[in-house]
Amino acid sequence: MDETLIQTINKLQDALAPLGSGSTSPVDLPQITVVGSQSSGKSSVLENIVGREFLPRGTGIVTRRPLILQLINRRNSSKSAASDLIDIQTTDAQGNKTENNAEEWGEFLHLPGKKFYNFDDIRDEIVRETEAKTGKNAGISSVPINLRIYSPHVLTLTLVDLPGLTKVPVGDQPKDIEKQIRDMIMKFISKPNAIILAVNAANQDLANSDGLKLAREVDPEGLRTIGVLTKVDLMDQGTDVIDILAGRVIPLRSGYVPVINRGQKDIESRKTIREALNDERRFFENHPSYSSKAHYCGTPYLAKKLNAILLNHIRTTLPEIKARIETALKKYQQELAALGPEMVESPSSIVLSVITDFCNDYTGILDGQTKDISSNELSGGARISFVFHEIFKNGVYALDPFDQIKDADIRTIMYNSSGSAPSLFVGTQAFEVLVKQQIHRFQDPSLRCITLVFDELVRILSQILAQPEYARYPGLKEQISQIFIQYLRESVLPTNTFVEDIIKAEQTYINTAHPDLLKGSQALAMVQEKLHPTPVQVDPKTGKPLPAPAHSASSINDEENKSSSFFGGFFSSKNKKRLAAMEAPPSVLKATGQMTDRETQETEVIKLLIHSYFNIVKRTVADIVPKAVMLKLIQQSKNDIQKVLLEKLYGNKDLDSLVKENEITVARRKECKKMVEVLKHASEIVSTV
Numbered sequence: 256m257d258e259t260l261i262q263t264i265n266k267l268q269d270a271l272a273p274l275g276s277g278s279t280s281p282v283d284l285p286q287i288t289v290v291g292s293q294s295s296g297k298s299s300v301l302e303n304i305v306g307r308e309f310l311p312r313g314t315g316i317v318t319r320r321p322l323i324l325q326l327i328n329r330r331n332s333s334k335s336a337a338s339d340l341i342d343i344q345t346t347d348a349q350g351n352k353t354e355n356n357a358e359e360w361g362e363f364l365h366l367p368g369k370k371f372y373n374f375d376d377i378r379d380e381i382v383r384e385t386e387a388k389t390g391k392n393a394g395i396s397s398v399p400i401n402l403r404i405y406s407p408h409v410l411t412l413t414l415v416d417l418p419g420l421t422k423v424p425v426g427d428q429p430k431d432i433e434k435q436i437r438d439m440i441m442k443f444i445s446k447p448n449a450i451i452l453a454v455n456a457a458n459q460d461l462a463n464s465d466g467l468k469l470a471r472e473v474d475p476e477g478l479r480t481i482g483v484l485t486k487v488d489l490m491d492q493g494t495d496v497i498d499i500l501a502g503r504v505i506p507l508r509s510g511y512v513p514v515i516n517r518g519q520k521d522i523e524s525r526k527t528i529r530e531a532l533n534d535e536r537r538f539f540e541n542h543p544s545y546s547s548k549a550h551y552c553g554t555p556y557l558a559k560k561l562n563a564i565l566l567n568h569i570r571t572t573l574p575e576i577k578a579r580i581e582t583a584l585k586k587y588q589q590e591l592a593a594l595g596p597e598m599v600e601s602p603s604s605i606v607l608s609v610i611t612d613f614c615n616d617y618t619g620i621l622d623g624q625t626k627d628i629s630s631n632e633l634s635g636g637a638r639i640s641f642v643f644h645e646i647f648k649n650g651v652y653a654l655d656p657f658d659q660i661k662d663a664d665i666r667t668i669m670y671n672s673s674g675s676a677p678s679l680f681v682g683t684q685a686f687e688v689l690v691k692q693q694i695h696r697f698q699d700p701s702l703r704c705i706t707l708v709f710d711e712l713v714r715i716l717s718q719i720l721a722q723p724e725y726a727r728y729p730g731l732k733e734q735i736s737q738i739f740i741q742y743l744r745e746s747v748l749p750t751n752t753f754v755e756d757i758i759k760a761e762q763t764y765i766n767t768a769h770p771d772l773l774k775g776s777q778a779l780a781m782v783q784e785k786l787h788p789t790p791v792q793v794d795p796k797t798g799k800p801l802p803a804p805a806h807s808a809s810s811i812n813d814e815e816n817k818s819s820s821f822f823g824g825f826f827s828s829k830n831k832k833r834l835a836a837m838e839a840p841p842s843v844l845k846a847t848g849q850m851t852d853r854e855t856q857e858t859e860v861i862k863l864l865i866h867s868y869f870n871i872v873k874r875t876v877a878d879i880v881p882k883a884v885m886l887k888l889i890q891q892s893k894n895d896i897q898k899v900l901l902e903k904l905y906g907n908k909d910l911d912s913l914v915k916e917n918e919i920t921v922a923r924r925k926e927c928k929k930m931v932e933v934l935k936h937a938s939e940i941v942s943t944v
């Protein structure tokens with residue numbers, strides 16, 4: 256069962272390898288970190304666990320930069336995948352003999368692509384790279400060196416070698432060297448997935464152990480701390496670590512493991528790890544203090560312990576790993592679905608379906624059925640409604656005929672419009688002439704309304720095409736946009752003509768019988784009331800105001816009868832001599848001079864009528880022009896657009912280039928497909944547990 260768990264994790268790591276290392280991987284395995292005083296044997300312990308010699312070791316401060324060592328299990332066809340930490344040791348003992356092993360190599364992050372098959376070269380590179388950052392003179396740096404070891408004999412796992420704690424600065428070391436190293440160590444061991452190997456030389460007092468002290472700070476309960484006692488071989492004769500192992504000195508939940516690494520002499524004489532392990536075993540088996548518990552001593556037991564912690568970690572994090580894989584899988588599957596399938600359909604059916612989607616979106620937006628109805632912004636049909644009922648209506652209602660018509664003009668036109676034939680009520684004609692001139696003014700706002708709606712339709716178009724689903728075929732999108740805008744431009748022309756005709760119709764026939772038009776008699780009464788207000792008559796009996804007497808139609812006639820013609824007043828002021836000479840009229844003949852009461856009254860009546868009629872036209876235009884735009888532009892485009900797009904696009908001979916996918920889409924789909932595949936595989940692996 257445990258074996259399969261390790262296998263599973265190895266398989267899982269393999270399966271997830273294409274995702275690259277880093278935070279994206281859902282598998283978060285423990286990092287094994289070493290802490291302890293300088294020269295306590297940290298690097299030696301790590302090296303023994305890995306089973307290969309490649310770390311610089313020795314007296315003085317040797318490890319001066321953190322080394323992040325990623326072991327990557329690289330399955331080899333002949334070997335079983337079930338390599339746990341103990342396996343590593345035995346295989347490696349043999350592996351040592353063949354230093355240049357084609358199936359095992361190291362790679363540094365700072366030397367990408369360079370494979371180190373010789374582990375001595377790896378050590379040299381670590382030394383070189385350490386000195387490159389820190390100088391030769393005992394300086395330190397917290398910038399880690401990243402090394403990956405690919406091998407069929409390791410478990411995919413991260414080990415971290417750290418500088419040891421030092422108290423007194425030497426060489427180039429800064430004054431606060433102790434604090435700097437301490438901070439560096441804390442950064443690594445405070446991670447919850449860090450397994451802490453608190454290394455202490457057996458010939459040093461445990462009570463002064465720096466490693467234990469630091470480990471306690473981040474792991475007070477000792478859940479992820481293992482005590483390692485090195486240099487047991489160097490203890491004074493007659494002393495041993497039995498009290499420590501029994502937990503009588505400083506108890507530790509996971510206990511202590513005594514080990515023996517190679518001493519400086521062994522290193523110089525190139526003692527192999529296998530030999531060292533044998534010597535270690537023999538030492539514990541034959542030592543009077545340890546022989547009874549030799550099982551619980553030495554590097555193999557330490558490896559077993561680490562293995563157990565590792566398994567436990569895997570077991571507890573597996574459900575989370577599972578969940579993370581499933582979440583990631585779902586995310587990529589969704590994205591893949593959104594990107595749409597790779598081109599399996601024929602170009603023409605793609606074009607058809609995109610056009611259909613587009614037309615549905617277009618009509619949907621106009622009808623107010625937008626997919627995401629925005630609450631902070633009007634869109635689509637609502638904006639067009641705003642153009643009609645706010646912008647256009649206000650524009651029309653703001654038109655004031657009297658900012659152009661002056662009283663004098665009315666008078667002139669009054670004379671002119673009577674023509675050569677004296678008219679009984681020339682006012683009617685003057686009124687019509689003036690109203691017609693003014694009605695023309697509705698044309699500009701009406702045409703502007705069409706332009707605004709056109710702009711809104713183009714805006715809707717770009718809104719639709721900005722949706723991600725249209726990004727897939729950039730060529731098709733561009734064509735739809737061009738054809739649609741061209742179509743709208745063409746539709747604007749008949750719409751303009753139609754609206755111009757509506758205004759022209761208004762101009763052509765002035766409906767003086769319009770039920771809402773002020774009656775001439777009413778107008779006259781109002782003017783008379785304004786010019787000569789009748790004092791309010793009070794009923795002598797009740798004291799209430801009496802209604803003003805109605806002006807009958809006959810009273811207008813009476814007025815008219817008093818003067819033979821409007822021209823009477825015009826000529827009356829001229830002197831008799833000139834009249835007699837019958838001079839030709841001046842080249843520019845204007846109605847000038849003081850207006851008679853009668854003229855004033857007539858002018859005012861006409862103005863009232865113009866005002867009244869103009870209001871009727873305002874209402875009509877404000878009502879009918881939007882209807883016309885709706886019919887000729889909006890509704891028409893809704894009806895036509897599918898047909899137009901199909902005709903234009905299907906007629907396109909180069910359908911293939913039209914449905915050529917956006918490169919980003921292609922790349923993203925590939926990426927998503929890969930992720931889905933990888934994660935599916937990972938999910939299968941996890942679910943076998």
Ligand code: GDP
Pocket residue numbers: 291292293294295296297298299300311312313314315317318419485486487488489514515516517518519520522
């Ligand atoms: P680090 O500074 O904690 O990484 O310690 P190293 O691993 O570099 O070891 C310091 C020195 O102690 C080296 O010369 C090692 O050979 C030596 N050493 C480490 N462990 C043992 C051990 O168990 N027995 C003996 N005799 N020497 C050891």
Ligand code: MG
Pocket residue numbers: 297298299311312317318416417418419
């Ligand atoms: Mg070291």
